[in-house]
Amino acid sequence: MKKPIKPIIVASAILAIAVPIIVLMQLQAAPDFKATLAGANEVPPVATQATGEATFFLSQDGMSLTFKLTAANIENITQSHIHTAATGVNGPVVAWLYPSAPPAVLIPGAFNGVLSEGTLTADSLRGVLAGRPLAELIAAIRVGNAYVNVHTSQRPGGEMRGQIQ
Numbered sequence: 001m002k003k004p005i006k007p008i009i010v011a012s013a014i015l016a017i018a019v020p021i022i023v024l025m026q027l028q029a030a031p032d033f034k035a036t037l038a039g040a041n042e043v044p045p046v047a048t049q050a051t052g053e054a055t056f057f058l059s060q061d062g063m064s065l066t067f068k069l070t071a072a073n074i075e076n077i078t079q080s081h082i083h084t085a086a087t088g089v090n091g092p093v094v095a096w097l098y099p100s101a102p103p104a105v106l107i108p109g110a111f112n113g114v115l116s117e118g119t120l121t122a123d124s125l126r127g128v129l130a131g132r133p134l135a136e137l138i139a140a141i142r143v144g145n146a147y148v149n150v151h152t153s154q155r156p157g158g159e160m161r162g163q164i165q
């Protein structure tokens, strides 16, 4: 006759499985904001195979914005920024994503992968947001008034763009 399984063992086994899953879920939490980049989103639209994605995680205290920017099927990247403007409108640069500060730095030839990773703070803000709190950029993002774009040597005005949402 089998011994009954002790409840404490069952509880331990459940915890042993559940805790790592919960930790993993937190590590892979959905980003607070995301931008999907394509040539069609540029103003005017650009015919290109290039695609990209930017993800943003806002810190608990709202003082820093961690980002990761990937790009694919693109050539001769020179720079990437956050600009402020609504969909369909071009606006000024307010933060640099690649490189982290001017001047632009050409990556010759094809590029596929992580273009840039970093953390933006109030000190990262430029142009119309220079000297302003990070909360002003976050407010612009929340109302759909900010976008990421990637510039190339063949498309200096921007080869692909995505509104941050």
Ligand SMILES: [Cu+2]
Residues within 6 Å of the ligand: 079, 080, 081, 082, 083, 093, 149, 150, 151, 158
């Ligand atoms: Cu730009």
